[in-house]
Amino acid sequence: MDFNNFLLMGQEIGLIAVFLILFIYDIIGSEKSKRYFYPFTCIIFAIFTLWGFCPKPAGEAFGGMFISSDMTVLMKNILNIATLIVFLQTFRWLDAEDTRHRRSEFFTITLITLLGMYLMVSSGNFMMLYIGMETASLPLACLAAFNKYKEKSAEAGVKFVLISALSSAVMLFGLSFLYGAIGTFYFSDMTSRVVGEPLTILGLVFFFGGLGFKLSLVPFHLWTADVYEGAPTSVTAYLSVVSKGAAAFALIFAIYKVFGNIEIVWQQIIWWLSVITITLGNLFAIRQNDIKRFFAFSSISQAGYILLGIIAGNAQGMTATVFYVLVYVFSNLAAFGVISAVEHASGGKTSIAAFNGLYKNNPKLSLVMTFAVFSLGGIPPFAGYFSKFFIFMAAASAEQYLLVFIALLNTVISLFYYLLIIKAMYIKNAESGAVSRFSSDTYNRISMLACILGILVCGFLSCIYSGMSEISFGI
Amino acid sequence: MNILSLFVAVPVLMIVLLFLCKEMKQIRTVMVTGASALLVLAATLTVMFIKERAALPDVEMLFVSSTIWYAPLNITYAVGVDGISVVMLVLASIIVFTGVFSSWNMNMAKEYFLWYCLLSLGVFGFFISIDLFSMFMFYEIALIPMYLLIGLWGTGRKEYSAMKLTLMLMGGSAFLLVGIIGIYYTSGHSSMNLLEIANNLHIPIEHQRWIFPATFLGFGVLGALFPFHTWSPDGHASAPTAVSMLHAGVLMKLGGYGCFRVAIYLMPEAAHELGWIFLILTGISVVYGAFSAVVQTDLKYINAYSSVSHCGLVLFAILMMNQTAMTGAIMQMLSHGLMTALFFALIGLIYGRTHTRDIREMGGLMKIMPFASVCYVIAGLASLGLPGLSGFVAEMTIFVGSFQNADIFHRVFTIAACCSIVITAVYILRTIGKILYGPVQDEHHLHLTDAAWYEKVSAVGLILGITAMGMYPSGVSEMISKSILPIIEKLSF
Numbered sequence: 001m002d003f004n005n006f007l008l009m010g011q012e013i014g015l016i017a018v019f020l021i022l023f024i025y026d027i028i029g030s031e032k033s034k035r036y037f038y039p040f041t042c043i044i045f046a047i048f049t050l051w052g053f054c055p056k057p058a059g060e061a062f063g064g065m066f067i068s069s070d071m072t073v074l075m076k077n078i079l080n081i082a083t084l085i086v087f088l089q090t091f092r093w094l095d096a097e098d099t100r101h102r103r104s105e106f107f108t109i110t111l112i113t114l115l116g117m118y119l120m121v122s123s124g125n126f127m128m129l130y131i132g133m134e135t136a137s138l139p140l141a142c143l144a145a146f147n148k149y150k151e152k153s154a155e156a157g158v159k160f161v162l163i164s165a166l167s168s169a170v171m172l173f174g175l176s177f178l179y180g181a182i183g184t185f186y187f188s189d190m191t192s193r194v195v196g197e198p199l200t201i202l203g204l205v206f207f208f209g210g211l212g213f214k215l216s217l218v219p220f221h222l223w224t225a226d227v228y229e230g231a232p233t234s235v236t237a238y239l240s241v242v243s244k245g246a247a248a249f250a251l252i253f254a255i256y257k258v259f260g261n262i263e264i265v266w267q268q269i270i271w272w273l274s275v276i277t278i279t280l281g282n283l284f285a286i287r288q289n290d291i292k293r294f295f296a297f298s299s300i301s302q303a304g305y306i307l308l309g310i311i312a313g314n315a316q317g318m319t320a321t322v323f324y325v326l327v328y329v330f331s332n333l334a335a336f337g338v339i340s341a342v343e344h345a346s347g348g349k350t351s352i353a354a355f356n357g358l359y360k361n362n363p364k365l366s367l368v369m370t371f372a373v374f375s376l377g378g379i380p381p382f383a384g385y386f387s388k389f390f391i392f393m394a395a396a397s398a399e400q401y402l403l404v405f406i407a408l409l410n411t412v413i414s415l416f417y418y419l420l421i422i423k424a425m426y427i428k429n430a431e432s433g434a435v436s437r438f439s440s441d442t443y444n445r446i447s448m449l450a451c452i453l454g455i456l457v458c459g460f461l462s463c464i465y466s467g468m469s470e471i472s473f474g475i
Numbered sequence: 476m477n478i479l480s481l482f483v484a485v486p487v488l489m490i491v492l493l494f495l496c497k498e499m500k501q502i503r504t505v506m507v508t509g510a511s512a513l514l515v516l517a518a519t520l521t522v523m524f525i526k527e528r529a530a531l532p533d534v535e536m537l538f539v540s541s542t543i544w545y546a547p548l549n550i551t552y553a554v555g556v557d558g559i560s561v562v563m564l565v566l567a568s569i570i571v572f573t574g575v576f577s578s579w580n581m582n583m584a585k586e587y588f589l590w591y592c593l594l595s596l597g598v599f600g601f602f603i604s605i606d607l608f609s610m611f612m613f614y615e616i617a618l619i620p621m622y623l624l625i626g627l628w629g630t631g632r633k634e635y636s637a638m639k640l641t642l643m644l645m646g647g648s649a650f651l652l653v654g655i656i657g658i659y660y661t662s663g664h665s666s667m668n669l670l671e672i673a674n675n676l677h678i679p680i681e682h683q684r685w686i687f688p689a690t691f692l693g694f695g696v697l698g699a700l701f702p703f704h705t706w707s708p709d710g711h712a713s714a715p716t717a718v719s720m721l722h723a724g725v726l727m728k729l730g731g732y733g734c735f736r737v738a739i740y741l742m743p744e745a746a747h748e749l750g751w752i753f754l755i756l757t758g759i760s761v762v763y764g765a766f767s768a769v770v771q772t773d774l775k776y777i778n779a780y781s782s783v784s785h786c787g788l789v790l791f792a793i794l795m796m797n798q799t800a801m802t803g804a805i806m807q808m809l810s811h812g813l814m815t816a817l818f819f820a821l822i823g824l825i826y827g828r829t830h831t832r833d834i835r836e837m838g839g840l841m842k843i844m845p846f847a848s849v850c851y852v853i854a855g856l857a858s859l860g861l862p863g864l865s866g867f868v869a870e871m872t873i874f875v876g877s878f879q880n881a882d883i884f885h886r887v888f889t890i891a892a893c894c895s896i897v898i899t900a901v902y903i904l905r906t907i908g909k910i911l912y913g914p915v916q917d918e919h920h921l922h923l924t925d926a927a928w929y930e931k932v933s934a935v936g937l938i939l940g941i942t943a944m945g946m947y948p949s950g951v952s953e954m955i956s957k958s959i960l961p962i963i964e965k966l967s968f
Contacts, residue, residue, distance in 0.1 A: 316547070316548075319547070374619070379615060379619050380612045380613075380615050380616050381612070381616060385612065385615065389608070389611075389652075390548070392652065392653075392656055393548060393656055393659070396653075396656045396657070396659075396660050397660065397664070399660075401653060401656075401657060401685075404653050404656060405649070405650075405653045408649035408650075408652055408653055409646070409649050411645070411649065412642055412645045412646045412649055415641070415642065415645050416638070416642055419622060419638065419641065422622070422623070423626060423634065423638075426623060426626070426627055427626045427627055427634060462544050462545045462546070462550075465545055465547070466545065466546055466547055469547040
């Protein structure tokens with residue numbers, strides 16, 4: 001057995017090590033020592049995240065099953081950063097009465113899903129991709145149902161598990177077609193053998209449907225709002241950022257590596273999917289009263305923008321997509337940091353009305369929310385402007401001007417509902433029972449500070465984009 | 476550091492300092508110092524520019540500097556100015572300066588001035604940029620603070636107006652952005668620099684046919700192009716004084732400047748081919764705006780519609796595409812910027828005391844507030860084009876230039892636009908007669924005070940600008956007309 005194979009899997013092994021350390025700590029640690037469990041987890045995961053930025057070897061392991069390149073390492077680092085920020089936001093929630101004794105479960109389960117996402121990103125074979133996806137999906141259902149005494153949380157868990165089972169079935173169905181048509185599951189072998197025969201295209205469509213569930217593209221988005229609303233806020237943050245990011249990364253690799261020959265087919269699919277995803281996501285977001293549902297639909301439309309980068313099919317498209325996800329991580333998690341802070345201060349309220357007059361009592365929190373929302377809406381000088389601009393440029397490089405235009409009109413709609421939050425915070429007067437002045441915990445502050453830093457810096461530091469651009473590749 | 480980048484650096488510094496401020500006094504100190512610094516900077520730039528221009532008469536843009544920003548996408552941070560941008564920078568710095576004095580007693584002053592500085596940052600950045608990416612970035616930076624400035628500190632139907640204004644302008648920028656991306660890719664995706672694209676690259680005519688309307692419309696929305704002007708009356712009427720000043724005075728000029736610098740400069744062929752469509756629309760803006768102003772009774776609405784008419788004249792003159800008319804267009808931007816700002820400053824002053832803007836409820840203010848009323852008369856006379864004030868110079872140049880186009884289509888529109896001057900006289904004189912002269916309508920008004928010192932600073936500063944331009948137009952027109960030559964050369968291919 002060649003151990004070099006394992007060296008390529010450095011990050012995965014590191015993650016498993018972190019998982020085991022936490023697991024053992026939880027089992028053998030005394031009640032007293034468990035007081036330090038939370039900070040210990042954050043610190044050890046932060047170290048792991050930092051370690052991810054050290055240079056890693058590139059290559060293929062296990063006969064092409066597992067691929068590691070600079071790009072996959074970068075993608076995993078982005079997922080790590082996002083996970084770390086989510087961890088930092090969980091302090092208040094996990095410190096509550098009914099979750100305190102299950103605190104370690106949250107972290108260990110999350111790490112397992114993260115491992116699954118690593119495998120999705122690094123896969124060089126559709127079987128591997130499927131296994132990664134399953135590893136990532138099933139524990140997520142546990143997370144969604146984590147507040148098991150709350151009806152909605154349990155409901156979210158059930159919905160999620162049923163939908164992911166369905167999407168796996170759809171995807172496997174598509175994969176079986178692909179196998180029947182091509183005779184192999186290895187990406188590198190499939191590339192040249194993919195020609196536009198109907199069976200392959202059918203396989204592609206089903207495969208796309210399966211990943212579409214994960215990415216919550218319209219029309220596969222129906223679970224999103226309910227699950228996002230029911231799941232604990234931090235889990236919602238994790239679902240909307242990490243899970244979605246991993247699915248986007250996996251999609252871009254699979255499409256670019258395997259289906260390069262039938263670009264014209266998947267470009268059409270993506271064209272329609274992104275148009276309806278962005279538009280419907282936006283239109284539904286306008287009507288929401290619950291802030292978590294609101295961000296569910298906002299994240300649906302953001303997924304549509306991600307597709308705009310993928311449609312380009314060149315290195316620029318990949319760079320723009322990865323950059324978009326990175327900026328989305330910071331912007332969306334900043335918003336969720338505020339949401340979870342407000343939720344705990346107001347005793348579990350998640351309606352948009354809970355944000356009325358927030359500025360008067362908590363100016364700093366509303367400033368964070370303002371930055372986040374403007375960044376999501378693509379307003380300069382925040383990073384969201386840059387990432388949107390680049391994703392539009394990527395789509396335009398494939399001469400998709402009409403698509404760019406439709407997406408741009410949608411940014412105006414999205415601005416409308418993002419401004420509704422701004423309006424609630426700054427202009428509307430607080431009703432009775434509004435959130436009074438409070439201070440959020442240190443961990444959450446660190447997480448929001450990190451997000452704000454990301455939102456402000458990512459755009460102006462061009463080296464981030466340029467660095468990504470050097471390691472991207474096209475069809 | 477390039478002197479031009481200071482125009483961006485000063486507002487950034489002001490924003491940082493404002494964050495540290497605690498008391499009203501500190502805030503005012505920061506704002507007055509910063510705004511004065513900008514004014515001095517603009518004056519210095521003008522002097523330097525005239526000197527440099529004498530030394531290098533053939534160079535299109537001066538003080539050019541370019542730093543690579545996003546190398547893979549050929550995005551640079553590039554700055555440079557010609558006579559037109561210098562004039563616009565001077566205008567912007569005057570209005571930012573006077574605007575500070577017009578918003579002397581604001582509640583939540585710190586937040587207000589934060590957004591105010593961000594707005595001015597965008598405006599200055601826009602005028603110095605010659606890179607499409609950074610230009611568009613500054614353009615959007617200037618737009619978004621309007622939402623909060625109007626929504627929070629405005630009056631009347633402020634939430635509605637703020638949302639309407641923001642969404643319409645953002646809708647315009649959607650057209651604009653697709654145009655900019657189109658320019659980049661169809662010109663061979665090798666540069667975002669305006670000069671580079673204009674002089675060394677070429678956009679094929681079949682692409683110009685869709686990019687030109689997109690960019691012209693995009694900027695035109697901000698320049699109150701009919702039928703996309705509807706944000707302007709509501710927005711101006713609801714905005715607080717200084718924001719109306721800055722918005723009508725400078726921000727609407729971004730539209731005209733952009734149409735000129737991006738749409739026409741980069742796509743002269745399409746401008747020739749499709750200019751007539753927009754000429755019709757701007758012609759409607761000019762006349763329709765003036766007529767609408769006649770029937771309004773709210774002072775701010777009168778002025779807002781008058782702005783639609785006058786800004787329409789800017790786009791109108793640009794589309795005449797000859798040197799005289801274009802010079803007139805730039806002068807009209809300057810003149811309109813100054814006098815509208817003066818109008819809004821005075822309206823804010825009057826409204827702050829009488830608590831009404833309805834002209835039917837006011838009268839005889841000349842006896843009560845002589846200083847403010849005299850200033851109002853001056854603004855009014857400038858607006859209707861009295862010789863010796865800025866309005867006359869600008870409109871005269873525009874109409875002389877427009878009449879040089881000898882075909883019947885242009886002639887008809889020129890004559891129609893000329894008529895708008897008469898209508899302007901109607902609504903200006905009617906307003907002045909109604910609110911300044913005659914008997915006092917409301918006896919409570921008798922106890923009102925005249926302008927405070929800070930309001931006087933604001934008004935006097937603007938009047939000085941208006942008269943200076945009216946008395947010595949050749950200085951301004953010389954700076955402008957030379958800079959228009961490269962564009963005219965492109966148009967007469």
